[in-house]
Structure formats: C-alpha cells, structure tokens
Amino acid sequence: MKLLKRVTAMAMASMLTLSMAACGGDSAKDAAATGGAEDAAPAETEAPAEPETTPAEEETAPTEDGTEAENTEAPADTAAGAGGNIGVCIYKFDDAFMTTYRNALQEILEGKGYTVTFMDGKNDQAEQNNQINNFIAQEVDALIINPVMTSAADQIIATVKDAGVPTVLINREPTAEQMSAYDKLVYVGCDARQSGTMQGELILDTPNKGDINGDGKVSYIMIQGDPENVDAQYRTEFSVKALTDAGMEVEQLDLQRGDWDRNKGQEIAQNDLAKFGEDIEVVFCNNDDMAIGALQAIQGAGRTVNEDIYLVGVDALDAALNEVANGNMTGTVLNDAKGQAAGAVDAMEALLGGKTYAAGEQSIYVDYVKVTPENVADFQ
Ligand code: BGC
Numbered sequence: 001m002k003l004l005k006r007v008t009a010m011a012m013a014s015m016l017t018l019s020m021a022a023c024g025g026d027s028a029k030d031a032a033a034t035g036g037a038e039d040a041a042p043a044e045t046e047a048p049a050e051p052e053t054t055p056a057e058e059e060t061a062p063t064e065d066g067t068e069a070e071n072t073e074a075p076a077d078t079a080a081g082a083g084g085n086i087g088v089c090i091y092k093f094d095d096a097f098m099t100t101y102r103n104a105l106q107e108i109l110e111g112k113g114y115t116v117t118f119m120d121g122k123n124d125q126a127e128q129n130n131q132i133n134n135f136i137a138q139e140v141d142a143l144i145i146n147p148v149m150t151s152a153a154d155q156i157i158a159t160v161k162d163a164g165v166p167t168v169l170i171n172r173e174p175t176a177e178q179m180s181a182y183d184k185l186v187y188v189g190c191d192a193r194q195s196g197t198m199q200g201e202l203i204l205d206t207p208n209k210g211d212i213n214g215d216g217k218v219s220y221i222m223i224q225g226d227p228e229n230v231d232a233q234y235r236t237e238f239s240v241k242a243l244t245d246a247g248m249e250v251e252q253l254d255l256q257r258g259d260w261d262r263n264k265g266q267e268i269a270q271n272d273l274a275k276f277g278e279d280i281e282v283v284f285c286n287n288d289d290m291a292i293g294a295l296q297a298i299q300g301a302g303r304t305v306n307e308d309i310y311l312v313g314v315d316a317l318d319a320a321l322n323e324v325a326n327g328n329m330t331g332t333v334l335n336d337a338k339g340q341a342a343g344a345v346d347a348m349e350a351l352l353g354g355k356t357y358a359a360g361e362q363s364i365y366v367d368y369v370k371v372t373p374e375n376v377a378d379f380q
Pocket of ligand 1: 095096097098171172225229231260286287288289314315335
C-alpha cells in the first residue's frame with residue numbers, strides 16, 4: 001500500500017520537478033553550492049520545511065483509501081528517466097574524501113536532470129536522523145545516505161523502509177544482514193580489505209620490504225580512521241596481513257585512532273616519532289588526509305620518506321598524488337570517488353525503475369587501485 005502511494009507521489013513529484021526545472025528553478029543547486037550546512041535544521045528541530053530545497057509539496061499525494069490501485073510500473077519508470085528530487089545525506093561535509101565524493105555525486109545527478117539537496121550530518125547521527133526524516137516528509141524520490149554511524153544502520157534502514165523510499169547507502173557499509181531488512185536498499189562502496197592488502201603490497205614492493213634497518217621485522221605505527229567504520233577496521237587488519245602473509249615479521253609500535261583527520265594524523269605521528277624515533281620504519285595511515293598530516297610530522301622530525309621511513313595512505317586525494325609523485329609518500333590507493341558516485345546513481349536509478357535487491361546481493365563494489373610513483377601520473 002505504502003509503495004503504491006509512494007510510486008504515485010513520485011510521478012507527481014517528478015512532474016513538478018520537471019516543470020520547476022523548465023522554469024529555471026535552481027534553488028536546490030544554490031543550496032548545495034552554499035553547502036546546505038548552514039541551512040540544516042538544528043538537531044532539535046522537527047519541522048520538515050527546510051529552506052534549501054524545494055521538492056514538490058505533496059498535499060496532493062493519494063491517501064490510504066485504496067483507490068490509487070494497481071499501477072506500480074509506469075510511474076516508476078517515468079521517475080527514473082525524468083529526474084526527480086534526490087536527498088543526499090553526508091556524514092560530515094568537513095571530510096576531504098567525502099568532499100570529492102559529494103562533488104562527483106552533484107555533478108552526475110545534476111547532469112542527469114535531478115534536483116539534489118545535500119545535507120551535512122556534522123558527524124552527529126541525531127542530526128542526520130532529522131535530516132532523513134525531513135527528506136521523507138518532503139517526499140523525495142530517493143535517498144543517498146552516507147551514515148554517520150554504521151551502528152545506526154538498523155534504525156536508518158527501518159526508517160526508509162517504513163517510508164518506502166528507495167535508498168542507496170554509500171561509504172560506510174552495514175552488514176548484509178542489516179541490509180536484508182529492505183529490498184529497495186543497496187550499498188555502493190569498495191571492499192576495504194582490498195585497500196588494506198594493497199597498502200601492505202606497497203610496502204612489500206620497496207627494496208627492503210619495509211625492513212629498513214634489517215633487523216628481520218617491519219616496525220610500524222598504524223594511524224587508524226574512526227574504528228567504528230569497517231574501512232578503518234579492514235585497512236588496519238589487511239595492510240599488516242599482507243606483510244605477514246608474505247612471510248614478514250611485524251612489530252606494531254603503536255595504533256591510534258586519528259578519525260580520518262589530518263590534524264590528528266599529524267599529532268599522532270609527531271608523538272610517535274618523538275617516542276620511537278628511528279625504530280619506526282613504516283607509517284600506515286587508513287586514509288590520505290591523515291597521511292598528509294603524518295608527512296608534516298615526518299618532515300618536522302627530519303626524516304625522509306622512502307629513505308629512512310615509509311608512508312602509505314588510501315584515497316588518492318590530489319595532495320597525496322602530488323606527494324607520491326614527489327617521493328614524499330611511498331604510495332597510496334585510489335578510492336574511486338567518481339566510480340562510486342556513478343555506481344550509486346546507477347543503483348539509485350535501478351531502484352527508481354522498480355528493481356529490488358535480494359538479501360546477500362545488496363553490496364556493489366568498485367575496485368581500489370594501487371598508486372605508485374610509476375603510475376601516479378595516470379591519476380593526476
Ligand atoms: C575514506 C576516508 C574517509 C572515510 C569517511 C573512507 O573510505 O578513505 O578518507 O574519511 O571513508 O567515512
């Protein structure tokens with residue numbers, strides 16, 4: 001029943017959106033351009049009337065009286081092909097990688113004629129829950145959600161399921177079991193185990209396989225992302241596993257959470273360099289932003305990457321690509337924001353077209369790619 005209601009509402013929303021577009025209505029774009037952050041309702045606010053978007057008002061949406069009947073197919077196709085209102089929730093705007101990702105999403109969605117509104121979760125799950133509820137109240141056609149906390153996945157999934165909104169989760173992967181609760185939900189991201197393994201391989205590819213001082217073991221520090229995210233857990237585990245699988249002995253001098261943040265990466269590396277000095281042979285960072293911070297600390301301590309210390313990250317941010325090219329990072333791993341954004345939009349359109357996803361088939365992965373001084377130019 002709910003689905004029927006949504007489908008009809010979607011068709012109406014699409015028609016209204018189209019006419020808005022025809023009138024040159026650019027309000028959502030403007031909102032996205034201003035970041036939407038300032039416009040976000042404070043956590044306590046319930047009101048759905050957010051100023052940054054103008055999805056079609058749905059007073060005209062059919063009611064529960066059953067008269068809107070059987071027709072589920074055609075309107076969904078219309079919505080898929082003809083734009084529509086898309087709500088995007090990002091866990092926080094102030095994240096280097098997610099900024100690249102957000103820009104890619106905006107370009108693709110707007111290029112396809114969708115009206116898109118981005119909301120900044122400000123790393124606060126309660127705030128993001130409000131944003132999701134507001135989008136639902138505004139009857140968006142689909143949601144793309146980068147959860148603040150993967151532990152909130154059950155609640156997020158229950159909410160979008162109850163509203164019948166097709167939803168693509170991105171970047172922070174819930175379990176297959178959690179996703180199986182709703183068949184109009186899919187995750188698009190990467191398999192973080194692969195990126196961890198590639199980081200280990202980058203170290204194995206160095207002339208001494210990471211054992212700079214030749215004492216028979218690779219001594220490293222691990223600067224971890226938010227350990228709540230599976231990306232952080234897997235990169236931490238699989239980077240080291242690649243070394244031990246290759247027969248290397250390893251010694252973990254320190255492991256600390258840097259929460260994906262450049263300043264924290266810098267601080268952790270600085271303290272560790274002061275404490276462990278020459279003993280540190282490898283600095284593993286779960287992402288590039290922390291690696292750039294660590295690089296500042298490494299240079300501040302008078303150490304030289306690829307001579308007396310190795311440094312690897314993940315993401316292939318522009319800044320990191322430059323450092324790989326300059327020899328100041330040993331390597332990084334492309335976390336393909338554009339590929340994931342394109343995949344997320346494809347999955348969203350499939351959902352809008354009526355596709356459902358079976359349990360166990362709700363994760364769509366984009367490959368990571370190793371970036372070294374040899375191939376870095378291909379990514380710049
Ligand atoms: C990226 C990090 C980013 C995080 C956000 C990871 O996949 O590598 O740079 O901070 O996602 O969840």
